[in-house]
Amino acid sequence: MASQEIERLSAALAQLPGLGPRSARRAVLWLVKRRESALPGLLSALGEVRDRLVECSICGNVDTQAPCGICADTKRDQRSICVVEDVSDLWALDRARLFTGRYHVLGGKLSALDGVRPEDLAIGSLLERVQEGGVDEVVLAMNATLEGQTTAHYIAERLEDFPVRITQLAHGLPVGGELDYLDEGTLAQALRARRPLG
Numbered sequence: 173m174a175s176q177e178i179e180r181l182s183a184a185l186a187q188l189p190g191l192g193p194r195s196a197r198r199a200v201l202w203l204v205k206r207r208e209s210a211l212p213g214l215l216s217a218l219g220e221v222r223d224r225l226v227e228c229s230i231c232g233n234v235d236t237q238a239p240c241g242i243c244a245d246t247k248r249d250q251r252s253i254c255v256v257e258d259v260s261d262l263w264a265l266d267r268a269r270l271f272t273g274r275y276h277v278l279g280g281k282l283s284a285l286d287g288v289r290p291e292d293l294a295i296g297s298l299l300e301r302v303q304e305g306g307v308d309e310v311v312l313a314m315n316a317t318l319e320g321q322t323t324a325h326y327i328a329e330r331l332e333d334f335p336v337r338i339t340q341l342a343h344g345l346p347v348g349g350e351l352d353y354l355d356e357g358t359l360a361q362a363l364r365a366r367r368p369l370g
């Protein structure tokens with residue numbers, strides 16, 4: 173039987189996305205064996221995440237400053253907002269500077285199965301940003317999954333009465349495709365060919 177310390181760390185790691193109990197235990201053993209070489213770097217990186225990272229109150233991005241670097245950048249186009257499901261999607265789109273506007277992170281997608289309702293997502297704050305004015309275009313960059321598309325249509329409906337152009341990423345995104353798995357060329361193409369939501 174494993175020690176209490178190992179069990180505690182395994183249980184904590186098993187909560188990470190993509191890691192089940194089995195792979196969490198393997199990761200813990202890997203760390204134990206490399207206590208001297210790999211652990212110090214990991215510990216200091218975790219400490220930095222704990223101490224320095226905050227959520228942007230405007231867009232939901234995670235950064236060392238609030239508002240985040242993107243929202244604070246006056247060279248960015250204030251008139252377009254790209255709406256994404258998660259921070260990882262924002263980073264994927266921003267990695268190659270594909271989009272020159274600002275972002276809005278929903279914090280998930282509508283899902284009857286998982287019980288995620290509109291009020292669980294940052295939709296109200298998006299409407300407020302649009303209502304404040306100065307926004308011409310809202311790009312809905314949801315994943316090409318059923319739930320992603322349901323979310324996009326719901327948001328489009330809520331934005332109907334505002335004088336903004338609503339576009340979405342072009343088809344050609346692989347169905348079921350998650351943005352942060354796509355290469356930059358595919359993402360750039362999907363953004364360039366974005367079209368009105370129909």
Ligand SMILES: [Zn+2]
Pocket residue numbers: 228229230231232233239240241242243244
């Ligand atoms: Zn921000």
